[in-house]
Amino acid sequence: MPRPNPSSSGPAASPARQALVKLGLTRDIDLALHLPLRYEDETRITPIKSARDGSTVQIEGEVTASEIQMRPRRQLVVTLDDGSGTCELRFFSFYPSHQKTLAVGTRVRARGEIKGGFWGRQMLHPAFRKAEGELPAALTPVYPTVAQLPQAYLRRAIASALTRVDLPETLPPGLEPPLARFDRQNGLQRPWSLREALFFLHHPAPDVALATLEDHSHPAWQRLKAEELLAQQLSQLTAKRARDRLRAPQLRAAGETALHEQLLAALPFQLTAAQRSVGEEIARDIAASRPMHRLLQGDVGSGKTVVAALAAAVCMDAGWQCALMAPTEILAEQHFAKLIGWLEPLLAARDKRVAWLAGGQKKKERAAMLEAVASGEAALVVGTHAVIQEQVRFHNLALAVVDEQHRFGVAQRLELRKKLAHLGLEPHMLMMSATPIPRTLAMTYYADLDVSTIDELPPGRTPIVTKLIADSRKDEVVERIGAQVAAGRQVYWVCPLIEESAALDLSNATATHVELSEALPGVSVGLLHSRMPAAEKKAVMEEFKSGRMGVLVSTTVIEVGVDVPNASLMVIEHAERFGLSQLHQLRGRVGRGAAASACVLLYSTGDSGRLGETARDRLKAMAETTDGFEIARRDLEIRGPGEFLGARQSGDALLRFADLATDTLLLAWARETAPRMLDGHPQLAARHVERWLGGKADYLKA
Structure with missing residues (x-):
């Protein structure tokens, strides 16, 4: 096989090679650490007769019929017979090469979800190839990829990198993570090496419990997570020690x-x-x-x-x-x-x-x-x-x-x-x-x-009552706004989008502004969104702060920093679309004065009539607590760490393998091991960070 050179991204580089570079897979170690999302079991053949309905299986048989049908739409229909029964393979998208491989008399292996129906057993768009050679001895990895990078190319590139990659142990004896594997030869427990863990995860044996691979609880996964957490702790500790050697001005007050x-x-x-x-x-x-x-x-x-x-x-x-x-x-x-x-x-x-x-x-x-x-x-x-x-x-x-x-x-x-x-x-x-x-x-x-x-709020901040209301009751909310404005109070109405989106079908800020202006005659209703010129934004905010404007319709530009003590009601439309911390930030714009304050979370259930589980968890958390730390803890559970830390802006996933919610023991080990490794084995520590983070180490220093 030609050796892929991911770093060739010049004019002659193939789209697949350019895609490798785009994914950051430029070194052999990057490819080795690009681990499967899931696995397909191509190590066994299931007789058609004994395949369970709805299961994903691999079958092998002879093509007994192959034809293009035009009704109800153009499709290639192939019949496969393995002696125990027949299965129909249907393709709505196909090429002449498909027809050639699936010609009558050819012996074929097909893999996909098998379904029983009125016309017998069938598979829609299965993966297939000629039944040649031995069955693989390991599960087939399915890797994260992009459109220009076919699985077959990526598998070859990774398999090739694994033959070349240098994986000397960077963990000194006695500092290994608290993980072990059973050694059948001598009946002893011994630690996994990085090489063993990586090779196993790229090509696991077919008898492994798939669930332990998918939930990353398998000891091979644990070894990788431990190494990743250690690299991150080493990088930060190195940055802290380097910073401690720097000098800053000494700033002291003058009496x-x-x-x-x-x-x-x-x-x-x-x-x-x-x-x-x-x-x-x-x-x-x-x-x-x-x-x-x-x-x-x-x-x-x-x-x-x-x-x-x-x-x-x-x-x-x-x-x-x-x-x-x-x-x-x-x-x-x-x-x-x-x-x-x-x-x-x-x-x-x-x-x-x-x-x-x-x-x-x-x-x-x-x-x-x-x-x-x-x-x-x-x-x-x-x-x-x-x-x-x-x-x-x-x-x-x-x-x-x-x-x-x-x-x-x-x-x-x-x-x-x-x-x-x-x-x-x-x-x-x-x-x-x-x-x-x-x-x-x-x-x-x-x-x-x-x-x-x-961890305490200044005196005078009033508690905020949070209510969840379905958008079918929007009219009641508008009535409440009228009453608040009549009592001399002010109201925020927050919309999640500036422009109409066919995909999300959300009402935009402009449409809501018109709607509320008509529903609240005599009330000054303002509009604020991120596309407005700075001077216009400033003028609108001045009107609202001065009290001359009763209702401010806004996108999330008012999320932080806006301080209007007279505002006592916050309505957040399509609240199910927001992250928890963002909802909490928005809610904090009211309750800044002496008046009793409320936050109404208007949610839409869409065509299904039901809220999704994640959205329901978010809104429930908002109604149950106003404690920002509890909100943050739940948001971390729901969304993961990237949102808190500017991960998106840096372009780097902060942890690829470890999970902060479940890997606390490994994190504790990494925190304890990092200073011992830096002090006793500085060269190994540097090699470990370079292997795992490469040029990304700088991003952990900011």
Whole structure:
């Protein structure tokens, strides 16, 4: 067989080779670690007579009839006889080569789901080939693939890579994971090697329990999961130790005249105990010469912004710059407005200012801001991803605050950290999230991060009642909105789409805006969506914040950062389409004032009249708890870790094989083993990370 060269992606490369590159299968080890989704059993022949209806089997027999029928549609119908009975093979899509292989008198093997019907036994579109050669001795793997990459090509490429791949053990004796296999020769238990586990999973013996392969509980799978978790822990521990060797500015407050003391005195509210505790943790971190790498998490409305403002005040007081980056212009503007109100009067006395940087700025305004940032006149820079663009040169950035960090790509966070490289230093990093991270996730993906948690809400936040209502009762909800507006309250109505989609058949924000405007005469109903120009968005938000607008119809652009205390009702249309954490974020936009607040989750059951199981679990969780940590735990169970961590933005699956919900023992082993391996066997550790992560190791450092 010609040896595939996946790295040949030039003009002459075949579509299959290009597809290998697209899947990231460029090294022999990548191909070896590309494991089957499922398996087909081609190791045995089942007599047609004894095949169970609905089972997937392989049969072998002689073609006794083969013809093209035109009714009810053009199809190739082939009859196979194995002596015990006959089975009809039907193909609605076929080529002349099919007819040639399936000619009368040919002996054929066919594999597919067998069904009994009025016309006897049949298979629709089975896999087939001439009955030649021995039956395979192992199950046939079915790999994850893409359209341009046929299974046959992928199987050959992987089989070829397995003959070449170098798989020396990287785990030193005594540090193997707590897994074993039975050795029939001497009746002893001994650990699986990586080579044995990989070769077994690509070609398992036919007597293996398929269920243990499919649910990844088989010891061979466990060995791979243990190695993957260890690679990830090693990578993060290496990153943490490397960061600990870097130097950052030491930021200390200057006594009672300090900016942060002045800010505390000027605030119109008292800090909660949790805010004070977290603030002290951050102050200790930024006073050290080692770069801070801290995640500040707290539920919606717990007061993370003021904690960040106090840290920024310490930074600016020490003569350094601070940057705050948020994922959307609305959220960045919300922070900007708060920080201007709190800090601008205090900074003005020191001839410093707060700068604003966003994508939609006019050229002249942007140039002035860039100049203020470069000269150091702007002590605090607030904005969107515009803050990390190449032309933004900081005078001396010492603290970078990233809000809703999971919504930024990892590469973007790495860019922000480079902004102090010209001084040979690293800025302190404070990442904020209102999506609380479940403990198992923090243990795994934030092994190199210190985590601070604000676990109490400020006084005055009213409890939010959550109600699930079918969209067939929408009229009642609209009546409730009318009553709320008449009582002087304001309402959010959130739609999941901007434009009509035939596939999802969801009402769009524009149609809902028209509908509510007609149903609520005399009420000012506004519309906000992501395609609107920035100035228009700003004007709509100002109308709503001022109280002149009673109802705001919006897409999820209001998910984070919008703070309107008078808003007491949130209606989320097609709630079954949203993720749990997103629903929780949206719900947090109400209950910010003294009025009793409610969140209505309007759901659609579609044509079936029933909600799907996942959607039902999500909505049930929302109705049962307002605890962000419990919501996050359930969301992790339902959706997996990628959504929390910016995995989509980095383009990398965070864990391919291990499962945080079920592999806690392996995770504990990996956490314990990583420092022992780095200290005692650094070269093996480096080889292990390179084998498993290759160039992806950088993404775990951000």
